[in-house]
Amino acid sequence: MNANNFVLGLVQMAMNEDVAANLKHGLTLAAEAAKQGAQVICLPELFASHYFCQREDVNCFDLAEPLDGPTAQSCGAFAAQHGVALLAPFFERRAPGVYHNSVLVFDADGRCLGVYRKMHIPDDPAYYEKFYFTPGDLGFKSFSTRFGVIAPLICWDQWYPEAARLATLNGAVALVYPTAIGWHPHEKEQYGERQYDAWLTAQRGHAVANGVYVAAANRVGFERCEVQAGIEFWGASFVADPQGVVIARASHDKEETLIAEVDVARLETVRRNWPFLRDRRIDAYSAITRRFLDEGTAS
Amino acid sequence: MNANNFVLGLVQMAMNEDVAANLKHGLTLAAEAAKQGAQVICLPELFASHYFCQREDVNCFDLAEPLDGPTAQSCGAFAAQHGVALLAPFFERRAPGVYHNSVLVFDADGRCLGVYRKMHIPDDPAYYEKFYFTPGDLGFKSFSTRFGVIAPLICWDQWYPEAARLATLNGAVALVYPTAIGWHPHEKEQYGERQYDAWLTAQRGHAVANGVYVAAANRVGFERCEVQAGIEFWGASFVADPQGVVIARASHDKEETLIAEVDVARLETVRRNWPFLRDRRIDAYSAITRRFLDEGTAS
Numbered sequence: 001m002n003a004n005n006f007v008l009g010l011v012q013m014a015m016n017e018d019v020a021a022n023l024k025h026g027l028t029l030a031a032e033a034a035k036q037g038a039q040v041i042c043l044p045e046l047f048a049s050h051y052f053c054q055r056e057d058v059n060c061f062d063l064a065e066p067l068d069g070p071t072a073q074s075c076g077a078f079a080a081q082h083g084v085a086l087l088a089p090f091f092e093r094r095a096p097g098v099y100h101n102s103v104l105v106f107d108a109d110g111r112c113l114g115v116y117r118k119m120h121i122p123d124d125p126a127y128y129e130k131f132y133f134t135p136g137d138l139g140f141k142s143f144s145t146r147f148g149v150i151a152p153l154i155c156w157d158q159w160y161p162e163a164a165r166l167a168t169l170n171g172a173v174a175l176v177y178p179t180a181i182g183w184h185p186h187e188k189e190q191y192g193e194r195q196y197d198a199w200l201t202a203q204r205g206h207a208v209a210n211g212v213y214v215a216a217a218n219r220v221g222f223e224r225c226e227v228q229a230g231i232e233f234w235g236a237s238f239v240a241d242p243q244g245v246v247i248a249r250a251s252h253d254k255e256e257t258l259i260a261e262v263d264v265a266r267l268e269t270v271r272r273n274w275p276f277l278r279d280r281r282i283d284a285y286s287a288i289t290r291r292f293l294d295e296g297t298a299s
Numbered sequence: 300m301n302a303n304n305f306v307l308g309l310v311q312m313a314m315n316e317d318v319a320a321n322l323k324h325g326l327t328l329a330a331e332a333a334k335q336g337a338q339v340i341c342l343p344e345l346f347a348s349h350y351f352c353q354r355e356d357v358n359c360f361d362l363a364e365p366l367d368g369p370t371a372q373s374c375g376a377f378a379a380q381h382g383v384a385l386l387a388p389f390f391e392r393r394a395p396g397v398y399h400n401s402v403l404v405f406d407a408d409g410r411c412l413g414v415y416r417k418m419h420i421p422d423d424p425a426y427y428e429k430f431y432f433t434p435g436d437l438g439f440k441s442f443s444t445r446f447g448v449i450a451p452l453i454c455w456d457q458w459y460p461e462a463a464r465l466a467t468l469n470g471a472v473a474l475v476y477p478t479a480i481g482w483h484p485h486e487k488e489q490y491g492e493r494q495y496d497a498w499l500t501a502q503r504g505h506a507v508a509n510g511v512y513v514a515a516a517n518r519v520g521f522e523r524c525e526v527q528a529g530i531e532f533w534g535a536s537f538v539a540d541p542q543g544v545v546i547a548r549a550s551h552d553k554e555e556t557l558i559a560e561v562d563v564a565r566l567e568t569v570r571r572n573w574p575f576l577r578d579r580r581i582d583a584y585s586a587i588t589r590r591f592l593d594e595g596t597a598s
Contacts, residue, residue, distance in 0.1 A: 120578045139583050159575045161460030161508050162584045169592045198507045198543045205504020208497045209460050244497045276458045279419045280590070284438050285461045288587045293468045
């Protein structure tokens with residue numbers, strides 16, 4: 001395990017209709033983050049396109065790319081050129097009828113360390129991901145970059161304590177979530193604040209429970225859709241420390257690069273003082289693999 | 300599953316050296332909660348005594364009681380008299396050398412529905428619980444009271460997402476944590492706020508991730524100890540709704556009864572709109588039962 005501190009950089013960006021332009025723009029912002037000292041940089045979920053999952057349209061599968069497609073090639077070259085590790089989310093075409101919501105991890109020499117395929121797939125009004133994405137089959141993974149061990153997870157994974165726990169047990173010092181989450185225009189006024197707060201709280205909770213850094217890179221801006229009311233992506237990319245303290249946070253509505261240090265001594269101090277991993281009851285957790293415990297209440 | 304709303308009542312209290320007085324005082328406050336409409340009432344962890352775990356002293360085992368001891372008898376009678384369900388934490392003597400940190404659940408007719416034995420046992424400076432308490436062997440349980448299905452958990456369990464998840468899968472609509480947590484005097488000024496905030500955040504995170512009500516009943520007041528600097532118990536008993544919104548919260552320093560409604564329609568609405576339980580990857584969680592994944596990073 002690499003035990004040095006490193007600097008995380010999160011790209012918060014708005015997308016347009018032009019895939020090549022998004023790719024270029026994302027890497028321009030990533031270059032700004034690198035210039036600010038970032039060593040491990042994360043782009044938002046599916047950053048090469050609008051969030052096409054607002055509708056179910058078979059033509060959108062044309063946006064998918066193979067593991068060595070244009071996004072992979074550009075991002076690998078970028079990582080090598082800037083000497084940074086890069087988390088590059090993309091729409092993966094694995095086979096006809098088998099598509100994933102994935103993220104490639106490049107090390108600072110441009111080598112691809114591997115891919116994470118989104119494990120938890122949502123399906124809510126205007127987030128029709130189950131139509132597009134086959135659930136990931138690679139499990140929860142961590143990757144040892146030149147700078148430190150990170151675990152990529154993606155968006156809906158943010159709500160699952162199991163994902164955060166398994167990534168931590170895999171040795172990650174930072175969980176990094178490329179994200180695409182926002183408000184429905186008709187819900188924002190009444191429910192927006194509590195929705196955003198629940199999202200932040202759940203992830204800060206993962207940081208506390210696991211003694212790990214947690215980072216999310218979200219998109220911003222309003223994306224229209226002909227068959228939906230559109231989504232206002234809420235930005236607010238952030239980094240929380242192993243005690244759940246938010247040490248960096250972006251705005252709700254602007255493109256930004258967010259920089260924060262991962263301090264491995266701080267992580268170790270927190271885990272020594274709050275030794276939650278020591279006291280887990282691994283003899284009593286096996287029912288976590290059950291859907292629901294219908295035999296119901298003990299009494 | 301009982302699908303009616305019900306009213307939770309939490310007792311936040313300070314303890315003294317007199318066990319009989321604590322028991323009487325706790326039930327006096329519980330009676331106030333019942334008068335305010337509470338139907339399911341929870342007392343703080345080990346409410347019959349000072350938090351004796353500040354030191355390791357074999358004489359403290361004299362405080363322990365059998366399952367049908369004075370606390371059980373008084374609490375069962377109280378539940379029947381007031382027609383309320385009661386969570387009665389106590390120091391359980393099971394056999395010589397086998398003691399637990401437990402909570403009895405009484406239904407509104409005074410019948411004991413069962414016992415929960417604290418599963419996660421801490422051991423930190425001034426919280427020497429591993430000396431006193433054998434880890435629970437009954438797993439994570441829920442109990443169907445006359446008013447609704449609740450799951451008792453205890454204090455250190457608050458930091459474990461696995462406990463919250465399993466209690467939820469057992470059908471609980473509210474996770475209820477009798478608690479004894481506070482500040483070390485020498486840490487409070489520098490770290491107190493973030494420690495308290497992490498505690499609240501982790502539990503609000505459980506509420507969000509599981510779509511469940513979460514309640515904690517803590518003690519208040521400063522308890523001196525001849526071999527330690529003492530603990531300032533931080534109170535702040537609270538109830539969070541299934542979206543993590545804090546709907547009731549007590550002070551840091553006063554005895555109080557806290558009242559909040561568990562709204563089963565609200566719980567169902569939250570779970571319909573944020574269907575996290577639907578998308579769990581039960582095929583991919585089995586390593587949760589591992590201590591650490593030393594084979595390390597995939598790449």
